[in-house]
Amino acid sequence: MLPWLLGLVIFQAGPMIASLVLSFTEYDLIGSPAFVGFDNYRRMMEDPQVARSVYNTAYYTVLHVPLAIGLALVLALMLNRITGRAAGVFRTIFYLPSMTPYVAVGVLFLFLLNGQAGVVNQFLALFGIDGPQWTTDPAWIKPGIVLMSLWNLGSTTIILFAALRNVPGELYEAALIDGAGPWQRFRGVTLPMISGALFFVVIINTIASLQLFDQVYTMFFGNQIAQQSYGDSALFFVVYLFQQGFQFLDMGYASALAWLLFAVIAVITFVQVKVGNRFVYYEAEER
Template sequence: MTAPLARDTARERSRRRAARRNLRSALLFLSPWIIGFSVFTAWPLLYSAYLSLTDYDVIRDPRFVGLDNYAQLAQDPKVLQSLGNTAFYTLVQIPLYIVVTLALALLLNRAGQRAGLFRTLFFLPKMTPPVAVGILFLLLFNGQNGLVNGALRTVGITGPSWTTDPAWIKPGLILMSLWTVGSSVLILLAALQNVPTELYESARLDGAGFWRQSWSVTLPLISPALFFIVVVNTIAGLQTFDEAYTAFFGAGNTTYSNDAALFYVIYLFQQAFEFLHMGYASAMAWVLFALILVVTGIQLLVSRRLVYYEGGQR
């Protein structure tokens, strides 16, 4: 009995040594990511949480003020205005973005092998720097001699003042955001190509037309991809910054009316780097984080009823 027990004990010690060696090797390979995450993500995140409870202007040391920054947020009219602009932009942009993306993906799916060139052309605008897109917005949507209004004049329509009329600034930015639908088009195209063709054949045998097939076959089977695009673009919409800041706030721009383009992240940026209210800006950042968390959580709950997953589970 002693010899088998000794062999089992030796094997157990050998397994533990092997497990420790594997753990050390895994940590060694993961160490660049762990160090990078700790230094550039975890520490700034925790420090910003601390700064949100302080009065800090970069020049002087942080002074603890508790929840005063958060109380001030509730009374700041610019916060409410920027939140309203951001909510309007996101709520209008997401459905329009999905419709355009789905329409282009359906066209590419019908094109078959000839879609290769168009996939590349649709994706290329995604590579354009956001600053360049902001400048391009001013050129295309200029109320006097912009290309968009010029095209509208050719069909007898007088275009609005996209860059100076507060009622048209956000619609113009929403239309400009459709410039970068290419990556989402490719995601939906891949989802469409994975829909089994026999399901369409069965639907046609049952007398279903194009719209019925789209509603009962296509949309349920690509709903996970649609849901992914909605979540990602909702988060991006709530953090809208680059194009609007370049067009209406960059380089001391005072030519155009910019209150309608004051999105939440732009106001956060102003508080942090123009007014040096770092504590106040950190509180704004945590409020935005909480808002994104709540909105994403609601979307996940809704997805249980609307998103079809393989195996019939919702």
């Protein structure tokens, strides 16, 4: 266990403790840290950009998590119906987007969502729909980012697919004998039996949504001139944290922002665990 413990201390626990200490200082990465007490945390309460970035992040999370899990479940149900050699091929195809670098995905969707020549708006035009300006209109930027994030559902789909494969077939047979229809079998057998996996993907997708950074920064913050056209509509919390730490070299304030994010994620995860355990079926508890 020693190599793992060293990695934990050096690359995770150590930097976390260091950032906690820095959150009580004013530090520009050049001079020595100067202790300022709780000034950075008081500053967060008065910073309008913090409120804006929190709103954008919450907006994205509320939209992305249910849409991503719902679509991943549909894909997993489709995979579960495929048999033979084609099953492995389709599982690979569905998982491949998860291996694409986030920066590449951001650049790709910057072109796909282009308001004038993007493929998405060209597709909508086939049905007589005038597509919005996904990357410049403040009202459509966050929905466009949600649409982009649905590209990467491979991991969630495979987790739910594995859960579906573990549902005992005799339960479906018993439900069929009792006269249960497709929706009744799905609601009464499938959902309870995969509730543990659903609970898990809800938590990990929520955490990932609150930490969104790579794709958004690639799409919207590489061009400062373009950034002026949409204001703060794409300013997510981790993007603002990154700006404070590495653009403005205010590492003390950035560390305080990081610990705020850590606290928010911890609280949300705690609530999810407490609430989710009431609805999750654990087969071991029935024995």
